Amino acid sequence: MNRIFPCAAIAVFVFSGLYAVDRSRAESPVVSLRSNDLTTIVAGKARKFGRLVGDSVVAGFRKPQDAVEWTVVAPKADDYAVSVIFSSPHRHTMEIACGDSVVTAPSVMRTWEGRPFYWRQEFPGVLHLEPGENRIRFRLLDPVSEVRGDPRKVSIVGLASEFALYSIELGTPAARKAQRERAKAIRGDTSWMIEGKYGLFVHWSALSYPFRGDKPRAEWFQESVAMFDVKTFADAVERTGAAWVTFTATHKGFYWPGPNEALDA
Known part of the structure; x- marks a missing residue:
C-alpha cells in the first residue's frame, strides 16, 4: 500500500536576505x-x-x-x-x-x-x-x-x-x-522507508512559480490547492512504483497547502 506522509521542512532560524543596519544601541530585552x-x-x-x-x-x-x-x-x-x-x-x-x-x-x-x-x-x-x-x-x-x-x-x-x-x-x-x-524517545521508526526502497518527495510551496500565465505566486498557489486532484496524483504515483510519498508541508514562509488549526487560531 502506498503511504503518504506530510513533512515540514522548517529552518530553525528564518532570516531575510541581507544583514540590516543596526539602528539601536538600546538595552537588550x-x-x-x-x-x-x-x-x-x-x-x-x-x-x-x-x-x-x-x-x-x-x-x-x-x-x-x-x-x-x-x-x-x-x-x-x-x-x-x-x-x-x-x-x-x-x-x-x-x-x-x-x-x-x-x-x-x-x-x-x-x-x-x-x-x-x-x-x-x-x-x-x-x-x-x-x-x-x-x-x-x-x-x-x-x-x-x-x-x-x-x-x-x-x-x-x-x-x-x-x-x-x-x-x-x-x-x-x-x-x-x-x-x-x-529526542531518543520520540525518534521515529523509518523502517517503512527502507523496506519501500523507492519513494517520492514533493517539495512545493507558495514560492513555486506557475506553469503558465503571469499570476502572482500566492494567487496561483491558492488556485492550485483547489485544483489538486488526489486520485489522479495517486494513480500517477502508483505507475512509478513508489511505495511512499512525502510532501513538504512548508518551507521558510509558513504558508500551508491546507487548513491548519494551530496557525489559523
Whole structure:
C-alpha cells in the first residue's frame, strides 16, 4: 500500500536576505531562562558594543572590544552549558563571560560544501549564573581587523566572508541531558522507508512559480490547492512504483497547502 506522509521542512532560524543596519544601541530585552529546558536567543536581540551591525544575524567583529550582550534571568544559581550558532571562514577564539565566569573555545572550521551555511558548537565547561538578572557577553579574542566588504551586506546564502553570529543557547547540563533523552524517545521508526526502497518527495510551496500565465505566486498557489486532484496524483504515483510519498508541508514562509488549526487560531 502506498503511504503518504506530510513533512515540514522548517529552518530553525528564518532570516531575510541581507544583514540590516543596526539602528539601536538600546538595552537588550530581558529573557527568562527555562529551568528544565534549553533557551535559544538570537544574536540580534543582544545589545551591541563597538561597530557591530545586524538586526537578526550580527557581524562586524573587528576588535576584541566589539561584543554582544544579553540580559537573562536565571531561576536559581546554577551552571549552564553554552552553545552558539555561527558561520566563519576563519578560525577564531570565542569567549562567553558572565561576571567572573568565563568559557572559551576555538571556533570549529567548516569542512563541507553547500548547506548548512552555519553550524552549532558547544563550549567546553559551564557558565555559572546567579539567581535573577545576569549579563552574558560574547566576543572574539582574535578578530580579523581587516575584512573586505561591508558587514551589512553579508548574505546568509553561502558562507559569510567574515564571522557572523546567529544565536546563543543556554541550558543546565541536566536540561541538555533531558533533551537528548526526549529526542531518543520520540525518534521515529523509518523502517517503512527502507523496506519501500523507492519513494517520492514533493517539495512545493507558495514560492513555486506557475506553469503558465503571469499570476502572482500566492494567487496561483491558492488556485492550485483547489485544483489538486488526489486520485489522479495517486494513480500517477502508483505507475512509478513508489511505495511512499512525502510532501513538504512548508518551507521558510509558513504558508500551508491546507487548513491548519494551530496557525489559523
